[in-house]
Amino acid sequence: MSIISKDISKAIALLNSEELVAIPTETVYGLAGNIFSKKAIESIFETKKRPFFNPLIVHIPSIDFLPDIAASVPEKAKLLAEAFWPGPITLVLKKNSSIPDLITAGKDTVAVRVPNHPMTLELLKKLSFPLAAPSANPFSSISPTTAKHVEQYFKDSIKMVLDGGPCKSGIESTIIGFENDEPVIYRLGSTPIEAIETVVGPITIKNKKEINPDAPGMLERHYAPKTKTVLSTNLPDSINRYKDKRVGLIVFNSAIEDPHITSQIVLSKTSDMAEAASTIYDALHKLDKQNLDIIIAEVLPDYGLGKSINDRLLRATKA
Numbered sequence: 001m002s003i004i005s006k007d008i009s010k011a012i013a014l015l016n017s018e019e020l021v022a023i024p025t026e027t028v029y030g031l032a033g034n035i036f037s038k039k040a041i042e043s044i045f046e047t048k049k050r051p052f053f054n055p056l057i058v059h060i061p062s063i064d065f066l067p068d069i070a071a072s073v074p075e076k077a078k079l080l081a082e083a084f085w086p087g088p089i090t091l092v093l094k095k096n097s098s099i100p101d102l103i104t105a106g107k108d109t110v111a112v113r114v115p116n117h118p119m120t121l122e123l124l125k126k127l128s129f130p131l132a133a134p135s136a137n138p139f140s141s142i143s144p145t146t147a148k149h150v151e152q153y154f155k156d157s158i159k160m161v162l163d164g165g166p167c168k169s170g171i172e173s174t175i176i177g178f179e180n181d182e183p184v185i186y187r188l189g190s191t192p193i194e195a196i197e198t199v200v201g202p203i204t205i206k207n208k209k210e211i212n213p214d215a216p217g218m219l220e221r222h223y224a225p226k227t228k229t230v231l232s233t234n235l236p237d238s239i240n241r242y243k244d245k246r247v248g249l250i251v252f253n254s255a256i257e258d259p260h261i262t263s264q265i266v267l268s269k270t271s272d273m274a275e276a277a278s279t280i281y282d283a284l285h286k287l288d289k290q291n292l293d294i295i296i297a298e299v300l301p302d303y304g305l306g307k308s309i310n311d312r313l314l315r316a317t318k319a
Helices: 008-016 038-048 063-069 075-084 118-126 147-154 193-200 235-241 273-288 305-316
Strands: 021-023 030-034 057-059 070-072 089-095 109-113 174-179 182-187 229-232 247-251 261-266 294-298
Touching: 008 021, 008 030, 008 118, 021 118, 021 147, 030 038, 063 070, 063 075, 063 109, 070 089, 075 089, 075 174, 075 182, 075 193, 147 273, 174 193, 182 193, 229 235, 229 305, 235 247, 235 294, 247 273, 261 273, 273 294, 273 305
Parallel strands: 057 109, 089 174, 229 294, 247 261, 247 294
Antiparallel strands: 021 030, 089 109, 174 182
16 A cells, blocks of 8 residues: 555654654655654654764754754844745754754754745644654655655655655755854755855855764765666776676667667756756656666766766765
């Protein structure tokens, strides 16, 4: 029996009972639980097999709820929230004492955002608590962008996936922390650097930290298929190197004619970076099911969302 449903009232009942529900967002599906329920939060970590040192993101229904979560908000954080919420930006701020250490991995900061999905915003408005909701996938696996992806991962572990259709943005939110009140990118994501810099000026990137990470998504290996994956700036050479293997190919905008390719997915025939971002995880899911020996992914132009997509693909290649 499918655990996929569009019934928000059922999701509310489960969440009020300290159960987990997978929820849709504009970025990826999240595995959601009440931030104030120790049972629910521990269940998120256990279901995902996620290490407890990796903090979770708190989801709220609007900017008006930010004072309930954050003890202080730097001026540039306010500017970013006003410019991009609801939307795929997460802010790492000094936390209120009411936020459990389990959520923040014992840190004095908390990651928070307002998701931009009508179904999840309606859900959040009807709940009396915010939701923690890391991506609804086993730790380090490919993130889910459809309800079906989540069901395939967790049909025996959770009771419901709230079906909000395919995720529009397709990669996780951009995470921004503050050091001496200046913004720092901890994770590249669905909001490009260029858009952020129009609001707060030049911004630095600090998006790799294996020990005690400041935010989700900073670990070297993440978002990875089971199939060995490599990045390529020269597809003909890479295909030739693996010509005796079953090769899956992910290309940006134009298919390659080569008899050695077993399966091939074009991310955007119109070179649309947003379309490429929205389809990259689905492409990895599809190729990972085809019993391939290797997935070769083309490096995208390294600007805008291309930089975020390349970040995900690079982490997917790490053994």
